[in-house]
Amino acid sequence: MNHGRQAIASVYRSYIREIGRLPHVYLRRVFRLKAEDDCRAVLLTKCDDRRTGKLKRVSKARLLLSIRAANNGSHQAFNRILDLAYGRVGRLRWELMEPLLSDPNAPLPPPIIPGKESSRPPVYSQELTTLLTSGLSRRKRPLVPGDLSFPPILPQRADPNSSDAQILGPFSKRREVNARWKYFGQEWKKVLPPLQISVSSSREVGDEGSDLGTSTAVRKIGFDGTTVLEELIQLTKPRNISGVFLPRRWLRRRYQELLGRLPILTFTSACEDMKTKKSGGFSVSLAPNALKARNQVRPLPCATDDDIAWNQSIWQAGRAVVRGRDHQEEIHCETRSPTSNYIE
Template sequence: MDKAIRKRHILSLYRSILRESSRFFDDYAKQFLKKRARKRFREYKEETNETRIKYKLIEAKQSLNRLKRANIFDPKSVKRILEFAYGRRGQMRHKLLKPIIDEPSPAPKPIVKGYPRTAPPRMSPSLKTLITTQGKSLYPVLPVPPHKPLYPSRKANLLWWHYSKNMRTVMPPVDDKLFEEIEKKAGKGILTQI
């Protein structure tokens, strides 16, 4: 593909994504989508690797199609976009969880002495509170083999597996400003006005 034609194609795709983003019904998600599109297109503006350019174009077309489906109120697409915008998935979720995960806390001792890789996962007090308030257990119920004890390395693997499972499903806390926005959209205060 000629560079001039590709450039026009990319600009057309960018404008289409911004146009579809501005049609989305939720103001907060609308701003999130526009900011994300601008950031992504700027990030790969100087890309020269042909394979990566093709991959990113396919990804942008998929995003545009999801936006189009969301704008005609396809429930699955709307839900996915709202989850990304409000930090239930993706980079926003990681950004909200990072300060809680990185909070200083003592490093646990390895289960097998001299093997630091067998140390259980480090969890800050805030992270422990967040996990338990969402109804999840901090530690798994370890199996008890009938004929021999559980190997320490197996125990370490099970602890890490449980921690990873928790981190995939734990929801970050929502800041006060965003919480008020969500409450307002959910209809808080409407009954008191009637």
């Protein structure tokens, strides 16, 4: 037993040694708590075989190796520990997303199968709808509002007014329920959760109007009431990072990349003016110093009929210019004498 305690203490000291080299107070606090929980779980295990197995997993854990590699300047390892600490991956990500997967104020939708309570379709909260339809909070391309009401994985036969339903018959209600919940589960997992929900009033100073939405209607999630987000934004500014073991510019770049994976969900309260009427709602944005990932760039809009007509006119004009140039070259070649090449 004493040998086991010494081994656990040795692993814990290895954790503390590497955690103490991290450049940010928040990172040191988070991973110190993680190390304490892991080592305490090993100590509380009474079975010797299970304790030995847990100790082996903790001593060779990927987390310890990632922290050591991050302190040595590994780009991928440092991004990994930042994602763990700020809920981009891991258990914290689920804790940030869980409140957004339901809306207690929304009415329950009617069941797809009459009399079957378990056949109710999923409810997309306003916060989740905003995150799903924004390219700044998605790992993949953003969804359109129509995808939420009629998922793309459903066949056209699921629409009772479609021609397929009239020819082939109605689609199975049970399969429709399963498809809707499957689409709901696979799409919310592609969302990057926000750390908190910010509140912004749409009424400017000097405007006359009344706010229809208040901050009391906004749910408090994650790090609401803390300064974690503000501290992270400050770390992306010059001369605000005290990196002892790593270059400051390198650290600032890592935090800017993290802000690109950290959407800011803002609730704008409704406002009515004498001239304009603005309705409140949620919006997604990024911090000013954030570095956007390639998949977060907004895609180009689809070409309209005017765009296609303009493109065809440009293409035809270019073809006419090329044909005229070729015709002039042919005339020039015909006017030259056969012996001109030898004379030259």
